[in-house]
Amino acid sequence: MTWTFTDDVGAFLNAAGASLAARPAENTLLLTVTATLREDGPFAYGPELPVLGWWRGADGEVAGALVRTPPFLPLLGSASPEAVGALAEALPLSGVNADRDTARILAAAWPRHRVDEEHRLYRLGTLVPPAPAPAGRPRAATTADRALLVGWLRTFVAETGQPGDRAGRIVDERTAHGALTLWETGGEPVSMASASRMIADTVRVATVYTPPEHRGRGYAAAVTTEVSRQAQDAGAREVLLFTDLANRTSNGVYRRIGYEAVGDRLLITAEPR
DSSP states (O other), X not given: OOEEEESOHHHHHHHHHHHHHHSTTTTHHHHHHHHHHHHHOTTSSSSSOOEXXXXXXXXXXXXXXXXXXXXXXXXXXXXXXXXXXXXXXXXXXXXXXXXXXXXXXXXXXXXXXXXXXXXXXXXXOSOOOOSXXXXXXXXXXXXXXXXXXXXXXXXXXXHHTOOSOOHHXXXXXXXXXXXXXXXXXXXXXXXXXXXXXXXXXXXXXXXXXXXXXXXXXXXXXXXXXXXXXXXXXXXXXXXXXXXXXXXXXXXXXXXXXXXXXXXXXXXXXXXXX
């Protein structure tokens, strides 16, 4: 009953991939991050090698998994209480991104800590397009939109306080796979949303962004509805998204178009004494 760690994403997925895929909603972040590491290499998120770990119980089954890709906080997926209890001794942590209860348990071992962000995971129930629909229409992003979208994504990252700058890579990858959608009106793009690749029959909507001058007109709801519909049409059994709980507007938008709360995650960092 021990944690095993590696920087080899192939070894990690061979050991823990089936366990992650069995609970794709709870493990959506680990599934998409490891898919990126497998495709783009170990330095996809930064100059340091990743740390990937899994915990096996007495029955030999994997019952906990963690992925750390500096400069991002370590991601803890679904984990048994025994796995969580053993983690602090197996790997020194100064922060974590985990479900609310688990994050609190881990943080209790630190002298002081702060909650940096609270995120809510939503699952799509019955899709309800906005009514009345805003002016305009959706279209797939193309390479001609690259400069605009990289600028939008960098602004989105800055507004949400995320580290690193992977905007160009994200735009190129999602445009190439038809996973980045624009809402435009009068021939002008006014909002965007993208989607992860389907993993374990699950898609996660991400990077929903509307420039300040176009907000309050329903464009974000419309483009999110379109991306969600595309995911369902492609065969996704589950369509997910995260919101910052501090953003009441976005939480309200997603609930109105049919998303239902699944659970919360905390991003917690240890503070020095």
